[in-house]
Amino acid sequence: MPGPTAASGTASTVPGSVRVSSxxxxxxxxxxxxxxxxxxxxxxxxxxxxxxxxxxxxxxxTLIESVWFAAYFIASIPSARLIERVGYKRAIVTGLAIMAVGSLLMVPAARLPSYGVTLFALFVIASGITLLQVSANPYVTVVGSPETASSRLNLVQAFNSLGTTLAPLFGAYLILGRSNSGTAQANTVLTQAERLADAQAVQLPYLIVAGVLVLLAVAIARFPLPALHAGTRRVSKEVRATLSLWRHRNLVLGIPAIFIYLIAEIGVANLFINFVALPEIGNLSHEQGAHYLFLMWGGMMVGRFAGSVLMRRVAAQHVLAMASIGAFMVMLVAALGTGQVALWALVSVGLFHSVMFPTIFTLGIRGLGPLTEEGAGLLIMAIAGGALVIAQGWLADTVGLQLSFLLTAACELYVLFYAVWGARCGSHAGRPD
Incomplete structure (x- = not known):
């Protein structure tokens, strides 16, 4: 299986440090x-x-989620510079601390309640996640064998999907299940008193999240994470001047691939509950819809575990091509179908989306060598594509929620293009696949 050609590191050996197991x-x-x-x-x-x-x-x-993903664009470059200054381990701990602060800010946002403070708190949390993304994704990719980089990143991303699978149940129980809006049928109009009472429902969940983040930050701060191999570290300014990221087609076309894919993933996730609540689709309450969202994210988790195994035998770009074709087909059914057929089509897209981000990421940084860190930063910045979910929100208001998913179907076609042609390394960047 073709994999990143960056020099590999050894997870079990830390030069001048404690030996730890992979x-x-x-x-x-x-x-x-x-x-x-x-x-x-x-x-x-x-x-x-x-x-x-x-x-x-x-x-x-959807503007709320646009603010969330705008943090990726704004915070990616500062995050890369912080990593260069303090190293991966301290950057990860700092990211967790920033997320904890943002989670605590959700408490006053709920007490006021304030739409503006809520947006700011979510921006802070997303900035912390950006720092984690910029540090952890390339770390996982280059800390082991390059031949299994896509498999390895899909594996840890599968645990990311385990989190995304369990989160809707957590939110359904502690947010939607404890609010008037969450248990009512679609289009129910709440009184002002009911809205104020509902706003308080987010306090306990985010206090729990803040506590977990602090505990994880302490655990990582005390753990001897291995250093990356020298072949993937930044080089001197003189050597760097002779290298160019833009000579690597797989990176240049991988940046818009991440950007466009995120429009698709976030559009589906954010409008999923409203979609299945439509009378002509599922006619569900928001709380009931969250359980179907659990299945959609569960499909993503299963797909990533399966993809991790499959990519040990099949080239990553081939798996990506098959996934994009499947996603395109089910999104057409969701956008144009009705009832349970459309509902389950949208649920199933999680399975096809599962391998897209980690696979595009590993294909994008393949062959970058000492430019790996910079290339990874640009790919993480492209996650800001999720901010354009507001375009689907506008389409939902203009042409209808269901037809707005045609935008998602169009996004899948660019991922297919990247898998078939764009992910190939040019002759100047490495041997073509």
Whole structure:
């Protein structure tokens, strides 16, 4: 299986440090991926809740997630510079601390309640996750054998998906299940008193999240994470001047691939509950819809575990191509079908989306060598594509929620293009696949 050609590191050996097992390293990193996936997907249950509390349109609702993903664009470069200054381990601990602060800010946001403070708190949490993304994704990719990089990143991303799978149940029980808007049928109008009472429902979940983040930060601070191999570290300014990221087609086309894929993933996740609640689709309450969202994220988790195994035998770009074709087909059914057929089509897209981010990421940094860190930073910045979910919100308000998923179907076609042609390394960047 073709893999990144960056020099590999050894997870079990830390020069001048304590010897640690690869299993222990991957277990700790998996917990890190789990927690930020969990927190990110709490938003999927939070958004329909806030839509009712603040009486928002679809455009205003998706603006919340746009602010979240704008943090990736704003915080990625500062995050890369912080990693260069303090190292991966301290950067990870700092990211967890920033996330804990943002989670605590959700408490005053709920007490006021304030739409503006809520947006700011979510931006802070997303900035912390950005720092984790910029540090942990490339770390997992280059800390082991390059031949199994895609498999390895899909494995830890599977634990990220475990977090995203459990988060809707957590949110359904502690947010939607404890609010008037969450247990009512679609289009129910709440009184002002009910909205104020509902706003308080987010306090306990985010206090729990903040506590877990602090505990994880302490655990990582005390753990001897291995150093990366010298072949993937930054080089001197003189040597760097002779190298160019833009000569690597797989990176240049991988950046928009991540950007466009995130529009698809976040659009589906954020509007999922509102979609299945439609009378012509599932006619469900938001709380009931969250359980179907659990199945969608569960499919993503299963797909990543399966992809981790499959990519040890099949080239990563081939798996990515098959996944994009499947995603395109089910999104057409979701956008144009009705009832249970459309509902289950949208649920199934999680299975096809599962391998896309980690596979695009590993293909994008393949062959970068000492430019790996910089290339990874650009790919993480491209996660800001999720901010354009507001475009789907506008389409939902303009042409209807269901037809807005045609935008998602179009996004899958670019991923297919990247898998078939864009992911190939040019002759100047490495041997073509």
């Amino acid at each position: 299993f222990a390293v991957m277990s700790l990193l998996s917990s890190l991926f789990f927690i930020w996936g969990f927190i990110t997907v709490i938003n999927n249950t939070l958004l329909p809740h806030l839509r009712s509390v603040f009486d928002l349109s679809y455009t205003q609702t």
